[in-house]
Structure formats: structure tokens, C-alpha cells
Amino acid sequence: xxxxxxxxxxxxxxxxxxxxxxxxxxxxxxxxxxxxxxxxxxxxxxxxxxxxxxxxxxxxxxxxxxxxxxxxxxxxxxxxxxxxxxxxxxxxxxxxxxxxxxxxxxxxxxxxxxxxxxxxxxxxxxxxxxxxxxxxxxxxxxxxxxxxxxxxxxxxxxxxxxxxxxxxxxxxxxxxxxxxxxxxxxxxxxxxxxxxxxxxxxxxxxxxxxxxxxxxxxxxxxxxxxxxxxxxxxxxxxxxxxxxxxxxxxxxxxxxxxxxxxxxxxxxxxxxxxxxxxxxxxxxxxxxxxxxxxxxxxxxxxxxxxxxxxxxxxx
Numbered sequence: 001x002x003x004x005x006x007x008x009x010x011x012x013x014x015x016x017x018x019x020x021x022x023x024x025x026x027x028x029x030x031x032x033x034x035x036x037x038x039x040x041x042x043x044x045x046x047x048x049x050x051x052x053x054x055x056x057x058x059x060x061x062x063x064x065x066x067x068x069x070x071x072x073x074x075x076x077x078x079x080x081x082x083x084x085x086x087x088x089x090x091x092x093x094x095x096x097x098x099x100x101x102x103x104x105x106x107x108x109x110x111x112x113x114x115x116x117x118x119x120x121x122x123x124x125x126x127x128x129x130x131x132x133x134x135x136x137x138x139x140x141x142x143x144x145x146x147x148x149x150x151x152x153x154x155x156x157x158x159x160x161x162x163x164x165x166x167x168x169x170x171x172x173x174x175x176x177x178x179x180x181x182x183x184x185x186x187x188x189x190x191x192x193x194x195x196x197x198x199x200x201x202x203x204x205x206x207x208x209x210x211x212x213x214x215x216x217x218x219x220x221x222x223x224x225x226x227x228x229x230x231x232x233x234x235x236x237x238x239x240x241x242x243x244x245x246x247x248x249x250x251x252x253x254x255x256x257x258x259x260x261x262x263x264x265x266x267x268x269x270x271x272x273x274x275x276x277x278x279x280x281x282x283x284x285x286x287x288x289x290x291x292x293x294x295x296x297x298x299x300x301x302x303x304x305x306x307x308x309x310x311x312x313x314x315x
Contacts, residue, residue: 010089011098014067015060019273023055025153025182028292029160032174035241035296038165047113051163054109055156058121061102062128068095069132076206078197116166120158127151140208143221146186153182173236180229184255185272187222188262192269194218222262226255242303243295250288257281 034040041047067074067085074080084090103125110121130136131148138148157178161170194210197203203210230251237244261278262269268278276282 005089006091006094007089010084011094013084014064014090014095014098015102016063016067016273017056017060019063020056020059021273021276023052023059023156025156026052026055026160026163028178029157029162029170030164031160031293031296032157032170033161033164036170038168040164044163047117047163050109050112051117051159054106054113054117054121055124055159057102057106057109058124058128061099061106061125062132064095064099064102065128066132068092069137073206073208076202080206113163114166116162117159120155120162124152124155124159127155142209142212142217145207145209146183146190146221146225150179150182150186153178171236171240173232173239177229177232177236180225180232184222184225184229185258185269187218187225188259188269189272191215191218191222192262192264192267195263196266196270222259226259230255238307241295242307243298243300244292245303245306246295247288247291250291254284254288257284 067083068090070080071083071085074083074086080086085095106121106125107118110118127148131139131145138144154175157170157175190209190213193207194203194213194215197206197210200210203213230248233244233251234248237248258269258281261267261281268274
């Protein structure tokens, strides 16, 4: 590693606060809870503020430990080799102190919301350990890296849901759909990284799972995750909200659009926190959000034809 002066700014960079934009994935949990007829609890908006700050602190704690433990491998990445942990701009004790403070802060803030929200914050912190710390360090194991990292999607959904209620759990179908959607995004990110590095040997030095992966395997797995996500979304909407069937073709197009981005050279899919700069995709996601919000509070007898189980007579 290059020896450089340890700076406070480097620790701020380590926390990756701009990545907090990913925590927008908490919102669908709130929306689905409201769709299910659950009322907003008293003191919801203060809890919302404390909750989002708790999620941000927990995410930053995971980023801190991720970057520190990835330093020996990030030196082989064309861009990540300039990160603070690789260039020696942070110290071991400083990193562990930052992690402890962020984790403790997230737990303290979560305790202000409710017990279920707190449990999910602890789950989020635990997954950071499972993903990054040996002997598990699932990020080095092909397919397990994608599946365990995308469990954070389930957790974020649960965090949003538990801001509304600590008495009920959401349907398993929506959780699996959300999980598989996250797995699709992560698989496309892996594909984009693999293509960007452009050399299988160097890619294997950067990330051990790349010693097994190929472009074909990553592409096929991403398609599998997309299909599974839409399948379980279909299960959910048939059980609870048939009006959501109108969103299916728009989600299918979204998956295709994102995969197209992932296949570009130096794809933005490698850096999801920068996706808002893809203005067309961003506006399309806003459109889907508005569509889902509208469908949440609407009913259509016409769409209930999809729920009929009787046979249609021909005579």
C-alpha cells in the first residue's frame, strides 16, 4: 500500500454518505403496509426521520468494514485502488472506532422507533459481517455473494414496513420478489465490473468469486433473478392487489433497460449510487413509483377477471 497521511476527510469518504440514496428502497415497505390497510402509527414522522438516519448509519458501518477488509483486493481494481483504505489514508484503529460509533448510533436511533425496527437494524449489521468478515465472507463465494448481499433488500423492506407496524409481518411473496429484484441488480453490477476489468486473471485477484464467474454465467443468473422477482410479484398481486398487474409490463421493461445499461462499457451499473444521473431511467422509475402509488389506492372490477377460476363455456 502507498503510505499517505491519515486524514479525517478520508474517514468521511469511507462512510460513503452519498450511497445513502440506496435507502430509498425502504419506502416500498411503507407503501405496501399502507396498501394492506395498516394505519400510520402515532408519531410516525419523527420515527421516519430517526429510522432513515438509523438505516444510513448502519449502512455506513457496513461500508466502513467492507472497504477496510477489501483493501488487499481493491488494489487490483482500476478505480477502487484509490480508496482511502488502499492508499493508507486511514488507520486500523480509526476504522474500527468509526465502525463502532456508526453501529452504536444506528442501534440507538433504531431503539427510538420500535423493537421490530431495532431487530432489523441488527440484522442489517449482521449481514455486513456475514458478507465481509471471515470465515464466512460470502462475497468471495459465487452466487452466494449476490444472494447474501441482496438480502439487504429484504431488510430494507422490513425496515420500512416496521416503521408502520410492529404487530404484523409482510407476505413472504413480496419479500422474495424484493430479494430477487435486488439479486438481479447485484448480478448486473457483477457483470458490469467483470466486463470493465476486462481480464479474467486480474478480475480473480480483485474478487475471488470472479475466478468462477464468466460473462455468460452472470448474464444467465441475472435473467433468472429477474424472472423470479416478477413471478413472486405476480403471486403477491394475485393474493392481495390485482390492480398491480398493470405494473408487470413496466417492471419487465425496467429489468431490460437496466440490463442494457449493465452491458455498456464502463457501465454506471457498477456504481448504483450514481444511477440518478441516468435521467431517462430515473424518470422512468419515478413513473413506476407514481403508478404503484396510484394503484395502491384504486380498485378495478374489470381486472378481477384474472382471478376467476371457473371455466368459460363455449356454447
